[in-house]
Amino acid sequence: xxxxxxxxxxxxxIEIPSVEGPAVFRAVLEEDFxxxxxxxxxxxxxxxxxxxxxxxxxxVGQVRIGPGDWVVGDDDGVVVVPQSLAESVLAEAEEKAATxxxxxxxxxxxxxxxxxxxxxxxx
Numbered sequence: 001x002x003x004x005x006x007x008x009x010x011x012x013x014i015e016i017p018s019v020e021g022p023a024v025f026r027a028v029l030e031e032d033f034x035x036x037x038x039x040x041x042x043x044x045x046x047x048x049x050x051x052x053x054x055x056x057x058x059x060v061g062q063v064r065i066g067p068g069d070w071v072v073g074d075d076d077g078v079v080v081v082p083q084s085l086a087e088s089v090l091a092e093a094e095e096k097a098a099t100x101x102x103x104x105x106x107x108x109x110x111x112x113x114x115x116x117x118x119x120x121x122x123x
Contacts, residue, residue, distance in 0.1 A: 057066040065071060068083035081089050099120055106116050117123045 055067045057064055059065070063080055065080050066083065070081040070083070070086045070089075072079050072081065099122070103116050103120055103123065106119065107113075111119075113123050
């Protein structure tokens with residue numbers, strides 16, 4: 001099922017609570033197709049699943065995810081950014097990443113943690 005979704009243009013997949021089969025999980029990772037889940041289930045249970053809708057809001061736990069919202073994740077977790085805030089959140093994240101790059105360069109260049117904190121207000 002993941003293979004078909006990947007071929008259809010899906011950019012990520014969040015499975016709450018699980019993803020089918022370790023082999024499928026490894027395959028999607030090899031295709032650079034992010035999958036976030038709490039555990040793995042057997043692939044043979046997929047016959048019980050049914051697609052009900054697309055481009056509708058869903059609630060996962062206590063988090064509402066609407067069409068157009070940005071879902072961003074890594075090994076540490078997943079965050080949902082509402083579409084109305086996405087551009088400003090992206091700009092702020094890029095600014096933070098640039099500052100962190102400057103901090104790393106300063107530390108590599110010999111600056112002490114105190115000097116870096118005094119210069120950038122963070123460490």
